[in-house]
Amino acid sequence: MRLSDRIKASYRGLRTNMSRTMLTILGIVIGITAIIIVVSIGQGAQDLILSQIQGLGSRTIIIEPGREPHGPADFSEMYTDSLKQRELDALMNSANVQGLEYVAPMVIQVVPVNYENEISRTNILGSSVEIANVLDIYADDGDLLREDDIRNHTSVAVLGSEVKIKLFGESDAVGERIKMNGRSYMVIGTIHPKGQVGFLDVDHMVLIPYTTAQQYITGTSHFGALFARAIDEDSVPRVVRDIELTLRELHGIDDPDKDDFHATTQADAMETVGVITGALTALLSSVAAISLVVGGIGIMNIMLVSVAERTREIGLRKALGATNTDILAHFLLESVILTVFGGIIGILMGSLLSFLASLVLTKVLGRAWSFTFPISAALLGLGVSASVGLIFGIYPAKKASRKSPIEALRYE
Template sequence: MKILYILKSAFSALRVNKSRSVLTILGIVIGVTAIMLVSVIGESAQSLVLSQVESLGSRTIAIVPGREPSGPADPSAAESLYADSLKMREIEALKKPSNVPDLEEAVPIVFGLYSASFGGETFNSMVIGSTDFLAEIFDIYPEEGFFFDEDDIKARAEVAIIGVKLKDELFGNSDAIGEKIRINGRNFRVIGVFPPKGQILFFNFDESAVVPFTSAQDYIFGIKHFNRIIVQAKTEESVPAVLRDIEITLRELHNITDPENDDFFASSQIEIAETLKTITDILTIFLAAVAAISLLVGGIGIMNIMLVSVTERTSEIGLRKALGATGNNILLQFIFESSILTTLGGLIGVLLGVTLSFLASIILGQLMNMAWDFSIPFFAAFLGIVISVLVGLLFGIYPAYKASQKSPIEALRYE
């Protein structure tokens, strides 16, 4: 058999029914486009999340109070169990060089949503209590004014550095430095304003007010413990050792012998990144699977049309058989036709998917004020085309088989 010639004649057979061919491949086009779109956006979202985590610095370790959740049904997932296990005592222990020799700094963090008001304006802001080292960890320094210092923390000073959105909401265009905002019935003097920063991991600094952790604990939240302890290791290489030392130190402090009973959970930025990667991976795969259903529907459409085509061309099949075509020749011809259809659909879908995901990355970037990076997803494109060829083969086999089984006289008699 002359493969090239069969290909050519399959093409011309499809050209004869141009509009039908176009409509037929629509399902495949939509399916492949959807898969491309989902995987590209999923990938971009993932790299965005990862870049956020990485912006924390690769030397960062976060300690969360409570038990590491073993699943969504675990009651400790809500941090209700041992939620107050991290206090100043723990920070002091960690800071001892004999305990964690490679620790550079350990920073407490308390946070919560509280409304901040000035004059008649009120805004629901994220109040973050910490030390001035927070600025270094999150790489966020006041644009105007300055950060509070050690003395402010000791004195439980009622001072705050506010995010740009909070500043706009409360003060508009007028100057905020030196003014007093009200949080939980206390007056906090604004000593600095952050530049626009957007979301970093869990905190949107644009909408936050950062205050000394001592003031936050006493005057706002009324707690003695911390919500997080952020530890900075001296070097990237020492992160695993620091992580291990933290666990040993805290277990000793809390008299824990079995790691199963840990009342804290420490993880490095790298581990967080890996967890997030897994989550976004699962999400992407799930969405792609949903999109794949439309490919299935498209495939059934192809089968339907090919069956119609086989019936319509009964006399052509009979003629070909009379002229010497074997059943396999006919089978091949129709499988070629359906595969060409789906492959074309796949190619169009890939082009459409790339174009749309490029547009989506621009729109999302504008909308969320984030840098969505866009790269042509070669693997997804390759997969999209391979899948559409397979759909053509799979759903083309039955109609092609029916065609190949037609008896030549029956087929010739058909008008």
């Protein structure tokens, strides 16, 4: 029997009971839809995070207090005070760390910012002059931070573009005074719109000297993080090693497991993101896989009913010359067509829903969330749905092929 005739015969068999066919594939449709959504949104999240990490540049090394978090308990260590001025000075000494372009400290706190009657709760970033290089920003109006401001703990502030608009609208901000934590700051500049860099939203932050931030905003002497930049990409691993050795020596640490800091390169960060989103995708996909198994059992159930209902037809086909293989192929193809059809609907629905989700997420997050049609997931979905059809169709099809023609013809 020709393959095209086989497919046609199986298709006809399915078409005679269209409403049941559609209901049967629901489980497969839902399973494949879920997988497509999970993979597509997971990919979108990964793309977004990676693009932000890459915004920092591959030469950037982030040094944070506490050892590298390996579990939820380790996150509390991020608030230890192991990074202070002393550590910053040690790292900036080229005798300790070679190939370092600069180190910029960071102090971050959320604080209400007032100008006249306007209030905005905003991230205050305390840093040094080098922050301009770290974040790759420049001033639209006025200036960014100057060395004098750092040294003298001056009360000056540079506004992110959105903060500026929120507080001042279209009018000029430079030279005006804003209030943070009850203290008055002179606006010395506004930052050209930049968007997200790493985990910092530049447009929604206020930049002040780190010395000022420590004294008047956080009231502590430690940093939230240090941003270091290597002179070139090749020297990143060596710079990281030097940083680690310097800080360990400074803190009298012999055992790297007892580090009270950790240095992360952008390569590390990307890898971590990949691992996390990969794990999440795998987890959610396995939930979707359960739906496929349930759907497959539904298919098997319906195919068994169908085989029983069509016992007479099977007998007739055998009497007219169908071999056992013909009958087996007929019913196996029916279940595969069924599941592949379900898979195609699932791929279309999953893509549509992920596309809609990307629009919603773009609106909600205020960032471009890219929709990617997950070709690999679509192919996987097709493969999986076909396999479900094969696996769960084989038992009913075997049962059909073993019917003796006469038993089948006698069946009423």
